[in-house]
Amino acid sequence: MHSKTIAELADGLMKGDFSSEELTQNFLKRVKKFDPELNSFITISEEHAIAQAKAADEMISKGNATALTGIPFAQKDIFCTNGVKTTCGSKMLDNFIAPYDATVIHNFNQAGSVMLGKTNMDEFAMGSSNETSFYGSVKNPWDTSTVPGGSSGGSAAAVAARLVPASTGTDTGGSIRQPAALCGITGLKPTYGRVSRYGMIAFASSLDQAGTFTQTAEDAALMLNVMAGFDEKDSTSAEQSVPDYSANLKQDLKGLKIGLPKEYFNEGLNSDVAKVVEEAINEYKKMGAEIIDISLPNSHLSVPAYYVIAPAECSSNLSRFDGVRFGYRCDDPKDLEDLYKRSRGEGFGEEVKRRIMIGAYALSAGYYDAYYLKAQKIRRLISDDFTQAFKQVDVIMGPTSPEVAFKAGEKSNDPVSMYLSDIYTIATNLAGLPGMSVPCGFSNNMPVGLQIIGNHFDESRLLNVAHQYQQTTDWHVQMPEAYK
Amino acid sequence: MSLDKNDVEKIAHLARLSIAEDDIPGYADNLSNILEMVEQMNAVDTDKVSPMAHPHDAFQRLREDVVTEENQREHFQKNAPEVENGLYLVPQVIE
Numbered sequence: 001m002h003s004k005t006i007a008e009l010a011d012g013l014m015k016g017d018f019s020s021e022e023l024t025q026n027f028l029k030r031v032k033k034f035d036p037e038l039n040s041f042i043t044i045s046e047e048h049a050i051a052q053a054k055a056a057d058e059m060i061s062k063g064n065a066t067a068l069t070g071i072p073f074a075q076k077d078i079f080c081t082n083g084v085k086t087t088c089g090s091k092m093l094d095n096f097i098a099p100y101d102a103t104v105i106h107n108f109n110q111a112g113s114v115m116l117g118k119t120n121m122d123e124f125a126m127g128s129s130n131e132t133s134f135y136g137s138v139k140n141p142w143d144t145s146t147v148p149g150g151s152s153g154g155s156a157a158a159v160a161a162r163l164v165p166a167s168t169g170t171d172t173g174g175s176i177r178q179p180a181a182l183c184g185i186t187g188l189k190p191t192y193g194r195v196s197r198y199g200m201i202a203f204a205s206s207l208d209q210a211g212t213f214t215q216t217a218e219d220a221a222l223m224l225n226v227m228a229g230f231d232e233k234d235s236t237s238a239e240q241s242v243p244d245y246s247a248n249l250k251q252d253l254k255g256l257k258i259g260l261p262k263e264y265f266n267e268g269l270n271s272d273v274a275k276v277v278e279e280a281i282n283e284y285k286k287m288g289a290e291i292i293d294i295s296l297p298n299s300h301l302s303v304p305a306y307y308v309i310a311p312a313e314c315s316s317n318l319s320r321f322d323g324v325r326f327g328y329r330c331d332d333p334k335d336l337e338d339l340y341k342r343s344r345g346e347g348f349g350e351e352v353k354r355r356i357m358i359g360a361y362a363l364s365a366g367y368y369d370a371y372y373l374k375a376q377k378i379r380r381l382i383s384d385d386f387t388q389a390f391k392q393v394d395v396i397m398g399p400t401s402p403e404v405a406f407k408a409g410e411k412s413n414d415p416v417s418m419y420l421s422d423i424y425t426i427a428t429n430l431a432g433l434p435g436m437s438v439p440c441g442f443s444n445n446m447p448v449g450l451q452i453i454g455n456h457f458d459e460s461r462l463l464n465v466a467h468q469y470q471q472t473t474d475w476h477v478q479m480p481e482a483y484k
Numbered sequence: 485m486s487l488d489k490n491d492v493e494k495i496a497h498l499a500r501l502s503i504a505e506d507d508i509p510g511y512a513d514n515l516s517n518i519l520e521m522v523e524q525m526n527a528v529d530t531d532k533v534s535p536m537a538h539p540h541d542a543f544q545r546l547r548e549d550v551v552t553e554e555n556q557r558e559h560f561q562k563n564a565p566e567v568e569n570g571l572y573l574v575p576q577v578i579e
Contacts, residue, residue, distance in 0.1 A: 193539070207539075235545055236542070238540070301528065304522045307518060308522055308525075323565065324572050325564055325572055326560075326565075329565035333575050336574050338575070339574060340500040341502040350507075356499045356501065360498045361519075375522075375525060376535030376536050379535075380535065383539070415514050415517065415518060416518060419518075
């Protein structure tokens, strides 16, 4: 039962092969069995899940079921869940019980789905290995000595080990696509503004976007159908109509124009990973796609620009954590400044403090033009590169990550080398474009992800392109032996 | 840009972060490395480029100036470290 997709499970629920309660119990059992080692969950909401499953069974018996009714999900612990602890992977929020639901959570609840729990993540989504979490690092189910990627590492590992059929994540610089690649599953980051950010704890507000971890593109479409849409409560939510993302999956790819940016196949790319990605692109050729060499000439500037813009926005967003209204407060503050400084100094971990300081510096008097304004101009150049490219091609493809999952501890003392693991994903966020990572093979027995980037609001095409690949390959159904 | 101990202390103060004395040299190194990486941007002439603040160059959406939220003070204050009579308590600010 645990290796089935959302679509297959929904079918089983409709036919009465099993109830949502049975399904939920089955996955909870797997979580209890395997998660002590993987550490992919911060909170397991068992009672809440069983209550939701019972309600779902009633919806199904009354004929009111939707595509996600009764399906168990795990939610990244960045989404506020009413009455359930919401930590964002931080000591700062270790005592925080969210007083309301994020719109994403509300949408899943409306659909009658079941929340098994909240998944582990890098603290405030700042990290690429899930090693900055206050709740400990997450292990990659393919090799527990390696990292699952980050920041949505718990969500990715849980789906890879089939502890849950699917999960949510957020992607500010690659935090869905990179862990999806490293864990051998399908990850989707929609267009900026496609999914509401309301109740999603903010890291960098002009970059953050919620998305999905699934086994298949078909399942990602089912989830996006529920998650996407305009939301008055998010001032940056896109006022665009939502298509049925499942509708175009079956379209063939004859004549599809695929752009390969030469900058994504340069010397920084591991040669085995390159071979696997090239084979995937050959598969697309066989399906009738046309391959076009393109250039994104400013892509080498995406990591530098990102590490000004994201920290600047984070230093502003995280100023709300002041030890006064919610979250961690230090003991015996001697005055207000001491309360602020020690609550924040003790409540935040090292990487978060580092980024807050970079941001505060980049925004401070005398440095604003040299750093922040400069980065915003570079952002324009990077975005313009994509605009030019999409005049010639329908989608852009390349590797998601320059290498397979690396060893725990390998990069944790060298922030810059950690930042470079998102070298192929960050530009997409700066330009606000949608992107996916799709399993496309293995290197040294570790999964490799193919990245597919689309034009703004072209998620339907991305899902179609990924789905067609999954009809002719079986990389997405591979799972780590120990969890079968 | 290389940051020294004084720079780190100044930035930490601006960001209202207490940093242990022993940790300052580590932050100075890491932050300097990050800034050095960031400064690759300087190689590009951006004089004629307009800054991009939002991926869709969108404007802030406006709405009618009417109350849309109900008062949920007690509910929200359940998460507060210290409250009294509906007020958040902090150390004395005014002598």
